[in-house]
Amino acid sequence: MxxxxxxxxxxxxxxxxxxxxxxxxxxxxxxxDDDWYDAVYEDFQRVTEILGLNLKTRTVRLMGGGTQQEPCIWFRGFWSQGDGACFETFYAYRKGAPRRIREYAPQGTELHRIADALQVIQRRNFYQLRADVRHHGHYYHEYCMAISVQRDSPSWQDLTADAEEVVIEALRDLARWLYRQLEREYDYLSSxxxxxxxxxxxxxxxxxxxxxxx
Known part of the structure; x- marks a missing residue:
């Protein structure tokens, strides 16, 4: 009963x-909400566009049966060793990036530094540097990004000695910056x-x- x-x-x-x-x-x-980090992703996509990055996309299946393209951005956080963020992208020189990033993010000193570093190394290489970034492995942090740097020179000039290192470190610094934005957003929303x-x-x-x- x-x-x-x-x-x-x-x-x-x-x-x-x-x-x-x-x-x-x-x-x-x-x-x-599943999409709590959407605003951070949107901001990051704007930042990457200014800096000369063209984020790769992947096809994601929707609940209703359709599909949509989403940027190749991943993260894992925020309490374990190995947590971090990474992305897949193509990079090439973008004119005016240091000025434009300061206009977009006046307080973003780390972004200013990254833009300046890329500008300087591009100038040394006649603005011909390109990079291809892809994710590898089972984790999501800046060292899970395989980064290849080339110089697109019509006369086959080689990269300057420091070019590869500077571009790789700048892109990894950008992944670190993204992770800090995600962590800051999570801390705020979970307060x-x-x-x-x-x-x-x-x-x-x-x-x-x-x-x-x-």
Whole structure:
């Protein structure tokens, strides 16, 4: 025989401090939107365009059966050794990149440094340097990017001695910068204040102990 069991449920603001912490932990484990990092990706794509990078894309199958192209950007974080971010791209000289990146990100000193480094090494090589970046291995960090650098010289001039190293390090620094943006966004979205706002806005309820009810 069925029976009716009554249970009292609570809003987040009605919970004790300990129960509230448990409710927040539930949200952090599974309540994040799948696309929480979209804004970071969009910003990164704009940055790469300014710097002369043409991100490669991959085909992703959608829930409804269709497909769409997404940039080849990956990350893993944020607490384990080997965590990081990486991407696949083609790189070539982009005129005015140092000026344009300062206009786009006035406070982005690391981006300014990367743009300046690429500008200097391109100038030494008559703006003929190109790079191909692809992911390899099972992890996602800057050292999982296989980077080949070439000089597209009509007279077959070789790269200057430091060209390969400078381009590789600049692109890896860009991957490190991306990871820091992702980490900063995650820390913000998982802060108590933002988590509380999300739980309250969605009207979630909990048991007295802080377990999700509805």
């Amino acid at each position: 069925s029976e009716v069991i009554e249970i009292t449920v609570y809003r987040l603001e009605e919970l004790s401090d300990a129960a509230r912490d448990k409710a927040r932990a539930w949200y952090r484990e599974g309540g994040f 108590d204040e933002v988590v509380d706002e999300a739980i309250i806005a969605n009207g979630y309820t909990f048991t007295e102990a802080g377990r999700r009810f509805g």
